[in-house]
Amino acid sequence: MTSSLPTQPAQPAPGSRLRPLAALARLAVVTGFPLCGTALAQTPAALPHTGTLSPVTITGASLAAADPRGQQLEKPFANGALGARAQLDTPYSTTIVSGEDLADRQVTKLGDIFALDASVTDNSNANSAWNAYLTVRGVPLDWQRSFKINGMPYVGYGNTLPYEQLEQVELLKGPSAFMYGFATPGGTLNYVTKKPPEQFFASIDLGYRSGHAWGEHIDIGGRAGRDGMFGYRLNLTHEEGKPSNAVGLNRNAVSLGLEARLTRALTWTFDGIYQDRNAWGQTPTFATYAIKGKQLPGFVSGRAGVFAGPDQHLYTNLQLYTTGLRYALNPDWTVSARYSFAKQWRNRNETTYVLQDAAGNYDDYRYYGIQGHQFNYVDAMVEGKFRTGPFAHQFVAGVSGQKQLNRYSRGTGRWFLLGTGNIFQPSTNVFYTPGGLSTFRASDIVQKAAFASDTVHLTERWSVLAGVRYTNFSQHSYNRGGTVKSVYSKSGVISPTAALMFKPTPLATLYASYVESLEPGTQVTDPSLANFGQQLNPVRSRQYEVGAKTEQGNWTGTAALFRLERGAQYRQGNYMAQDGLEVYQGVELDGYTRIGQWDVKGSAMALRTRYARGAQNDGNRVAGAPSFVLAGAVGYRLPFVPGLRIGVDAKYTGSVKLRPAGDIALGGYTVFNAGASYTTRLAGRDITLRAVLSNLTNKRYWGFQYADYMQPADPRAISLNAKISY
Structure with missing residues (x-):
């Protein structure tokens, strides 16, 4: 297999440039994975929590069809x-999306993961620095603090994960300060x-997606030693070529999971993930704050190469390593300790088109710089x-x-006016990043916390939950010369939660809950504002x-x-201010059922938002929060072709x-997707x-x-994948 790859940028992306077959061969050498047809003596494995694989499995293009348990309400969820x-x-309210569903839908960006969840709105772009932007119930996720891998913190900004290496993705909706x-x-x-x-389990799959990108993925795992004492799981991914919305892409990722049952009571675990992901010629973002009037330009294509060439890029590296011990004191009590790094x-060279009018004229502002983040995290828990x-x-x-340690580029001129243009004409502005960039320690953020919760089962049906977290928070900001610019601290922050639960049947739960959250106030980073550099107060x-919630057999x-009531922060004249509240009120419904050969899933959210109690924008809808979202999927398993399934899904965003x-x-819009699988x-x-x-x-x-x-829509694209499991 060979692939025609785009011309490399003048300044090559860091990391290797492996052709698909060369990359695959290297993975095989490293892992000893058999690429020929030699039979293995082992039988297919059962993945954790998913049950034994049958000789013929039926998959499809939607969440509901991919997993016969629908919303998987009995599946463990990290809280x-x-x-x-x-x-x-x-x-x-929670959502779990399985790894099998991610594969069935060939997910390539964050918003795709929750395409069938109406409470989630997609703001992401897989190949630009906006790839970690997502709105839940009208509230944007915090790219610094809302993202975890195996429950451990990392900075989500700029990182699109290797989705083929995930067991599942979990979303907890609403405030999470207690957790x-x-x-x-x-x-x-x-x-x-x-x-x-x-x-023992092993698989290899090859994939293609338009415009012209090829990928390979190996997944191998099993157990060794007496009574399967040692467990391992290794995943390797390589992809290279030209996706539909960028000029070029090269990514290499590896994840490793290890487990040792040292004694009957003591278990040691290790999880690690490493990824180099380099994209260039990515679709830019379009800023509208300079537009006079209420009219936007007409729609444009988000296809690769329309607005950006190989001079623009986003090169990223992500590493996370975690280890832990868990000891069962007796059948009812366990203690655990974990550490992660x-x-x-x-490395960014990205354009923002600052639109000037409805005709599509813009100022081309280019950003170039290096940014880095580092986390050290430790916790210890007792459960019983x-x-x-x-x-x-x-x-x-x-x-x-x-x-958390944040590093940013030194020097000035990282934001500059590169030129002008019109979005309906080809862009001729080009800027290649100069060398010699260095970073300085911009800030460090420390959190120390103690927490406790107790769920009291009053009867077989009634229970109450109460929990509290006590947090000390501090943030030091530094000038480019290394001297302290500002210190902000908040000690003794209390984040409580409480809930009442009733189970009319063992497979149904009614609940009422209350939770508080605290977030750091905005740090004013716009030098044009009069309070530039100020750290605003925390927002509660x-x-x-x-x-x-209910799970009743086939539905x-x-x-x-x-x-939700949240303190509002936005620009007021020449200041970044905290003024009044953002209020979000809504209802969300989600359901799945299987009827004969059909699988049907539906999801809806109605949301009312407003700014309240403020001197400015009082009564206005909160920016970015849709009033209504509707998503659904239908899958059909063809009875005359065992293993073949077709499906279609759609999502309307108001x-x-x-x-x-x-x-x-x-304006609102509806996106349709179609898929088929044959096993x-x-x-x-x-x-x-x-497909x-x-x-x-x-x-x-x-x-x-x-x-x-705002950004243009991703263009129509096709993804193909072939997988063989040993």
């Missing part, structure tokens, strides 16, 4: 300070990498069950500490939620009513206000073929990214 418990027993500490109240997203299976680095008289308790307590949020369903002033709106056995091997056509109608629209920023 930080609450410990691990099933979605069904968690008194907050994880300071963060915006949109929610917390946790990526779970693949874990060691109980039996995370490091992110990115006990009784006091007639009441049963589920208790969790622990301590945690983390230090409060959420009230009532909901229901599942969830429903939630919620109200209009949003582009900025707090509410004078410009982005069978050949020569004793499981073979799975997948997905995204943005089926090649819909064009302006998508919201952030207040005053």
Whole structure:
């Protein structure tokens, strides 16, 4: 197999440039993976928590069809300070997307993961620095604090993960300060990498996606030693070529999971992930704050090469390593301790088109620089069950500490006016990043916390939950010369949560919950503002939620009513100010059912938002929050062709206000996707073929990214994948 690759940029991206076959051969040499047809003596393994693989599996293009358990409400969900418990027993709205579903839908960016969840709005672009932007219930996730890998913190900004290496993706909606500490109240997203299976498992898959990108992925795992004492899981990915919305892409990733059952009571684990991901010629972002009037330019294509050439790039490196010990004191009590180290680095040369009018004229502002982040995190927890008289308790307590170090480029001129142009004409502006860039220590952020929660089972049906986190927070900011510019600290921050739960049946839960959150105030980074450099006060949020969850054989369903009150922060004249509240009230419904050969999934959210109690924008809708979102998927398993499944899904996202002033709106839009998969056995091997056509109608629209920023829609693209499992 060979591929025609785009011309490399004048300044090559860091890291290797492996051709697909060369990369695959190197992976095989490293792992000893058999690329020929030699049979293996082992049988296919059962992945953790998924059950034994059958000779013929049926997959498809939607979440519901990919997993016969629908929303997987009985599946364990990581809840930080609450410990691990099933979605069904968690008194907050949650979503789990399985790794099998990610593969079926050939997910390539963050927004695609939750394409069938109406409470999530896509603001992401896989190949630009905006790739970690996501809105949940109208609230943007915090790219510094809302993202986890295996429950451990890292900075999400600029990082698109290797989705083929994930076991599942978990989303906790709403404030999460009790579970994880300071963060915006949109929610917390946790990526779970693949874990060691109980039996030997191995697979290799080859993929293609338009415009012209080829990828290879190897997944191998098993156990060794007496009674399977040692477990391992290794994943390797290489992709190279030209995706549909960038001039070029080269990514190499490896993840490793290890487990040692040292004794019957003591288990040691290690998880690591390393990725170099380099994109160039990516689609820029479009800023609208300079537009006079209420009219936006017409839609444009988001296809590769329309607005950017190989001079623009985003080079990233992500590393996260974690290790832990878990000791079972007895069947009811365990203690655990974990440590993680995370490091992110990115080299950016990216354009922002600052639109001037509805005719599409713009000023081309270019950013170039290096940015880096480092996390050290440690926690210790005790979890147990006990009784006091007639009441049963589920208790969790622990301590945690983390230090985040941020580095940014030295010097001036990192933002500069490169030229002008019109979005309906080819861009002729070119700038290659000069060498010699260096960074300085811009800030460090320390959090130290203690937490405890108790779920008291009053009867077999009724239970109450109460929890509290106590946090000390401090942030030091530094000048480029290394001297301290400002110090901000907040000690004794209390983040409580409480919930009442009722189980009418063992497979249904009704709940009412309350949770508070605290997030650091905005640090004013715009030098044109009069309070430039100021760290604003922390912002407190409060959420009230009532909901229901049930799993009834061939159908599942969830429903939630919620109200969130959050302190508002936005530009007022020449100042960045905190003024009044952002209020979010809504209802979300989600359900799945299987009817004969059909799988049907539906999701809806109705949301009402407003700015309240402020001197400015009072009564306006909150920027970026849609009033209505509807998503659904239908899959059909063809009875006359065993293993063949076809499916279609769609998502309607309602209009949003582009900025707090509410004078410009982005219209609603609907995106359709179609897919098919065929799974069978050949020569004793499981073979799975997948095809997905995204943005089926090649819909064009302006998508919201952030207040005053938008992007064109990703163009229609096809993804093909062939997988063989040993």
